[in-house]
Amino acid sequence: MGAVMGAPTRRTRVRREPEYGVYDRAAIDAILDEGLVGHLGVIGDGGQPFVLPVGYGRDGDDVLVHGSTASRLFRAAAAGAPVCLTVTLLDGVVLARSTFSSTMNYRSVVVLGTATAVTDEAGKLAALRCLSERLAPGHFDYSRAPLPQELKATTVLRLPLTEASAKVRRGPPHDEADDYDLPIWAGVVPLALTAGQPEPDPAVPPDRPTPPHVREWARRRTR
Numbered sequence: 001m002g003a004v005m006g007a008p009t010r011r012t013r014v015r016r017e018p019e020y021g022v023y024d025r026a027a028i029d030a031i032l033d034e035g036l037v038g039h040l041g042v043i044g045d046g047g048q049p050f051v052l053p054v055g056y057g058r059d060g061d062d063v064l065v066h067g068s069t070a071s072r073l074f075r076a077a078a079a080g081a082p083v084c085l086t087v088t089l090l091d092g093v094v095l096a097r098s099t100f101s102s103t104m105n106y107r108s109v110v111v112l113g114t115a116t117a118v119t120d121e122a123g124k125l126a127a128l129r130c131l132s133e134r135l136a137p138g139h140f141d142y143s144r145a146p147l148p149q150e151l152k153a154t155t156v157l158r159l160p161l162t163e164a165s166a167k168v169r170r171g172p173p174h175d176e177a178d179d180y181d182l183p184i185w186a187g188v189v190p191l192a193l194t195a196g197q198p199e200p201d202p203a204v205p206p207d208r209p210t211p212p213h214v215r216e217w218a219r220r221r222t223r
């Protein structure tokens with residue numbers, strides 16, 4: 001369990017719809033642990049921001065990300081460029097009586113800071129295990145271990161959860177008072193990311209069963 005943050009910083013205080021702002025570490029951790037994809041942003045050459053999707057995994061008080069050593073995004077972040085990692089869970093489309101008040105239900109996290117590269121082999125392996133376990137529990141030990149050259153080709157970064165915020169919207173639409181009299185349906189269409197049935201690679205022999213950790217993974221992510 002990570003440190004309790006509780007209070008926003010000047011940069012992480014949610015100003016727009018402040019009532020949706022959440023700074024409690026347990027709530028932030030829960031969103032991070034449910035998500036599978038984040039968006040990592042850095043300011044690139046010429047001041048151009050680049051925000052690219054990445055896998056990630058929380059390891060206690062840090063978020064781990066990994067990428068190719070050839071990735072410009074990862075090279076910039078490893079060199080100490082300030083980064084912003086955003087994770088979004090989309091929970092529903094909120095259809096209001098007006099298009100203006102229509103919105104989405106969501107839980108999102110924004111982490112600001114500077115990442116540190118994990119450079120020693122043991123630390124990298126442990127971080128990759130953590131990332132793999134967050135994505136697909138049980139698969140790291142089941143699959144072939146990373147080779148030294150694969151480790152060399154991978155940049156692993158740790159981003160501390162010292163400056164982070166969550167924003168959470170739940171519930172029905174909030175329409176203008178006059179609009180409640182309009183003969184218009186309003187409500188929420190829930191959305192969730194769910195797993196389908198595991199599909200074996202065609203090159204897997206037909207008598208090789210789907211391993212229990214894969215079946216369990218799919219079962220847990222099925223609604």
Ligand SMILES: Cc1cc2nc3c(=O)[nH]c(=O)nc-3n(C[C@H](O)[C@H](O)[C@H](O)COP(=O)(O)OP(=O)(O)OC[C@H]3O[C@@H](n4cnc5c(N)ncnc54)[C@H](O)[C@@H]3O)c2cc1C
Nearest residue numbers: 011012013014015016088090104106108109110165166167
């Ligand atoms: C799925 C989804 C869809 C959205 N769609 C829209 C849209 O179409 N239009 C729109 O205007 N806004 C949308 N938002 C809200 C958007 O993320 C911003 O919160 C909003 O635009 C206010 O921006 P701002 O720069 O004024 O934020 P401010 O409130 O000034 O942000 C200050 C600080 O609050 C924190 N913060 C702000 N937003 C978030 C967040 N979403 N999650 C976690 N921390 C946050 C950050 O630390 C940020 O630095 C959406 C959010 C989600 C998750």
